[in-house]
Amino acid sequence: MPAATRPTAPAAISVDGVSKTFRLPHQQYSTLKERVLHPLHRTTYDELRAVQDVSLEIAAGEFFGIVGRNGSGKSTLLKCIAGIYRVETGRISIAGRLSPFIELGVGFNPDLNARDNVVINAIMLGLSRKQAMERFEHVVAFAELEGFMDLRLKNYSSGMLVRLAFATAIQVDAEILLIDEVLAVGDAAFQQKCFEQFFRLKREGRTIVFVSHDMFSVERFCDRAMLMEHGVVTKIGEPRVIARAYHELNFGQLPHEAPEESQAASGTTIADAWFEKRGGERVTSASQEDALSMCFEAHLGEDLRDPVFAATLRTELGHTILVARSDQHGHPSGPFKAGEAVIARFAIPNWLTASRYMLTPSLAREGTGEAALALVADMASIVIHGTATGGILELPVDVRLERL
Amino acid sequence: MSTLPDIGLSAPAPVHQYPGSHRVYGPSALGGGRHRFWSLTFMLARTEFKLRFFGSILGYVWTLMRPLMLFGVMLFFFTKILNINEHSPTPHYAEYLLESIILITYFQEATAGAVPSLVGRENLLRRVRFPRLVVPLSVALFCLFNLCMNLIVVFVFILGSNVTPTWSWLELIPLIGLLVIFSTGMGMLLSALYVRFRDVQPIWEVLLQLLYYGSPVMYTVETVSTKHFHPLGINIPYARLVVINPLGAILTQARKALLQPSAPSAARALGGDVRLLIPLGIIFGIFALGLWYFNREAPLISEKL
Numbered sequence: 001m002p003a004a005t006r007p008t009a010p011a012a013i014s015v016d017g018v019s020k021t022f023r024l025p026h027q028q029y030s031t032l033k034e035r036v037l038h039p040l041h042r043t044t045y046d047e048l049r050a051v052q053d054v055s056l057e058i059a060a061g062e063f064f065g066i067v068g069r070n071g072s073g074k075s076t077l078l079k080c081i082a083g084i085y086r087v088e089t090g091r092i093s094i095a096g097r098l099s100p101f102i103e104l105g106v107g108f109n110p111d112l113n114a115r116d117n118v119v120i121n122a123i124m125l126g127l128s129r130k131q132a133m134e135r136f137e138h139v140v141a142f143a144e145l146e147g148f149m150d151l152r153l154k155n156y157s158s159g160m161l162v163r164l165a166f167a168t169a170i171q172v173d174a175e176i177l178l179i180d181e182v183l184a185v186g187d188a189a190f191q192q193k194c195f196e197q198f199f200r201l202k203r204e205g206r207t208i209v210f211v212s213h214d215m216f217s218v219e220r221f222c223d224r225a226m227l228m229e230h231g232v233v234t235k236i237g238e239p240r241v242i243a244r245a246y247h248e249l250n251f252g253q254l255p256h257e258a259p260e261e262s263q264a265a266s267g268t269t270i271a272d273a274w275f276e277k278r279g280g281e282r283v284t285s286a287s288q289e290d291a292l293s294m295c296f297e298a299h300l301g302e303d304l305r306d307p308v309f310a311a312t313l314r315t316e317l318g319h320t321i322l323v324a325r326s327d328q329h330g331h332p333s334g335p336f337k338a339g340e341a342v343i344a345r346f347a348i349p350n351w352l353t354a355s356r357y358m359l360t361p362s363l364a365r366e367g368t369g370e371a372a373l374a375l376v377a378d379m380a381s382i383v384i385h386g387t388a389t390g391g392i393l394e395l396p397v398d399v400r401l402e403r404l
Numbered sequence: 405m406s407t408l409p410d411i412g413l414s415a416p417a418p419v420h421q422y423p424g425s426h427r428v429y430g431p432s433a434l435g436g437g438r439h440r441f442w443s444l445t446f447m448l449a450r451t452e453f454k455l456r457f458f459g460s461i462l463g464y465v466w467t468l469m470r471p472l473m474l475f476g477v478m479l480f481f482f483t484k485i486l487n488i489n490e491h492s493p494t495p496h497y498a499e500y501l502l503e504s505i506i507l508i509t510y511f512q513e514a515t516a517g518a519v520p521s522l523v524g525r526e527n528l529l530r531r532v533r534f535p536r537l538v539v540p541l542s543v544a545l546f547c548l549f550n551l552c553m554n555l556i557v558v559f560v561f562i563l564g565s566n567v568t569p570t571w572s573w574l575e576l577i578p579l580i581g582l583l584v585i586f587s588t589g590m591g592m593l594l595s596a597l598y599v600r601f602r603d604v605q606p607i608w609e610v611l612l613q614l615l616y617y618g619s620p621v622m623y624t625v626e627t628v629s630t631k632h633f634h635p636l637g638i639n640i641p642y643a644r645l646v647v648i649n650p651l652g653a654i655l656t657q658a659r660k661a662l663l664q665p666s667a668p669s670a671a672r673a674l675g676g677d678v679r680l681l682i683p684l685g686i687i688f689g690i691f692a693l694g695l696w697y698f699n700r701e702a703p704l705i706s707e708k709l
Contacts, residue, residue: 010425011425014425022707031601031602031603032601032603032604032607033603035601079530080428080430081428082428082533083428083429083430083431083533084430084431084529084530084531084532084533084706085430085431085706085707086429086430086431086703086704086707087428087430091427091428092427092428093425093426093427093428094425094426094427094428095425095426096425098428098533100436100532100533100534101531101532101533102531102532103531106527106528106531106532107527107528107532109451109455111455112451112454112455116451116454119447120447120451123443123444123447124444124447124528124532124534126440128439128443129443129447
């Protein structure tokens with residue numbers, strides 16, 4: 001077991017006192033003209049401490065998970081390890097060949113066919129052109145896209161795209177892999193194949209660091225995991241413990257985050273949130289028979305591609321009952337223009353127990369690595385009346401008694 | 405599953421430098437191995453090439469069309485309307501015009517294409533570690549593919565108009581080499597500057613116009629005014645000024661090598677062999693400056709995009 005070998009095993013990655021600060025200028029002097037007109041004007045900065053004094057060692061052959069809320073600095077840390085960002089203080093040492101990428105499908109070009117894209121992507125990953133050609137058949141077979149190789153990527157569905165990207169990415173020869181949120185890809189059957197690949201990589205003794213929001217995968221694959229919050233490591237330990245801590249952090253404390261800050265930065269706002277019955281009638285109370293929709297209206301402050309609309313339903317005590325996301329079933333939401341207003345509706349069967357519930361609408365960028373663009377905690381509420389059996393949900397129950 | 409203890413924060417991992425481990429220093433202009441550097445550069449250039457020419461059936465024809473149309477318009481204007489040949493006939497004026505347009509088009513495309521290259525590749529720069537210099541170099545390489553194909557047209561045109569091939573045609577190779585070095589240096593400088601200053605693009609467009617008219621493209625060096633350019637105590641004849649400009653020197657020398665052995669060489673137009681050091685100095689100076697500045701900015705490019 002890794003527990004016994006860890007202290008003596010050589011560290012594949014050692015991170016020592018690493019900090020990364022982004023300087024966000026108050027006033028963006030981004031033209032030469034301004035530079036010339038205001039030569040003495042010193043730009044003032046806000047400092048965003050994305051990663052603060054992080055130290056950790058990851059042993060060779062270890063499967064290490066990094067979890068944390070959006071904006072907690074996980075991806076920044078990963079980019080520092082990958083050598084994409086330069087660290088100011090501290091040092092990072094690596095033993096072994098490091099994969100140069102942290103996301104799937106990097107460099108995919110929608111105007112080229114799949115064949116060209118696989119080769120481009122493989123070269124990005126560090127393979128030579130010859131190797132890329134040789135492994136092409138494996139990629140196609142794994143992705144199960146035999147008939148689609150001459151199709152341009154822009155005609156691919158998002159599921160096919162991710163399959164192709166994953167199939168290419170596992171061809172990488174690196175001993176250390178850094179992966180930012182990739183596990184939940186494709187349909188159930190393909191996910192199973194992905195999991196098998198992860199077990200294979202693990203058996204081969206590769207060191208894998210992966211950032212995820214999916215606690216299921218973290219618990220399933222990781223030997224150890226780490227929880228980050230506001231750029232600081234709050235906990236390193238067993239995946240199960242970390243997953244629980246992550247859940248507590250998310251669902252216990254989410255309402256206390258100041259949403260004003262996240263709203264101001266992007267220009268994207270949530271104008272209204274409400275519940276409606278079937279037929280579109282807005283309601284503040286409902287009985288258990290009524291099917292409900294959680295709705296909100298968002299005003300977009302910038303052009304967005306496949307933003308994620310989400311509605312979180314919580315009890316008054318702050319327990320999360322449900323998180324509904326627009327990308328839940330793998331469908332991207334499509335492109336949106338700045339200035340557009342969008343109404344998001346999430347229809348749910350009303351199995352809630354009689355109580356009061358709060359709706360937290362939010363809107364985030366595509367993927368899961370970025371912070372929310374807009375979030376208003378507990379913006380709307382609804383009172384459900386009817387029976388209360390004592391649980392959180394009143395799920396339909398089929399009762400059968402069998403006399404023996 | 406794992407039975408690892410929670411090591412928490414109280415016991416930060418001790419620092420070991422294990423044998424065989426190396427320190428990670430963030431992104432750089434070069435580095436990552438020569439093989440990977442060139443295979444990435446080729447790959448990016450090739451991709452650009454494919455996108456441009458395989459997207460439409462006549463992709464290449466359209467790319468060639470632009471300089472050819474320009475050539476047609478200029479030829480008509482300067483020989484029919486203006487009649488540049490009336491007082492001082494220039495042998496092979498049409499061939500010279502075409503060849504100069506093709507060469508300077510390379511410079512324009514390579515530098516103007518390099519300006520937004522880093523910003524346009526944000527997606528890659530933020531997600532993959534690779535030597536940053538690959539990006540502007542791939543633009544220069546892509547434009548070089550283009551130049552080579554365009555030169556075929558130039559040679560067909562030249563051979564079709566009774567110019568006899570000579571060994572001096574080979575001089576074109578080092579001349580194009582100098583042109584590539586000059587454009588690449590400029591490209592490195594401009595692409596890195598554009599990350600910080602977004603008005604580099606319109607400024608460079610204006611400067612390109614200036615260089616176009618300030619280089620002997622549609623005129624030859626002999627026809628330049630004998631008057632002097634003398635602002636701020638500088639005193640240079642205009643005829644020298646156009647060849648101090650490296651593009652002018654390259655075009656003038658290419659004309660002598662390719663079309664008319666009796667035409668003035670770049671050295672003669674400058675008034676002495678030693679003075680060739682001025683345009684050469686500018687070429688290598690820009691290259692060195694570009695490389696230095698790019699190298700200095702490289703670690704921070706992915707953050708500043």
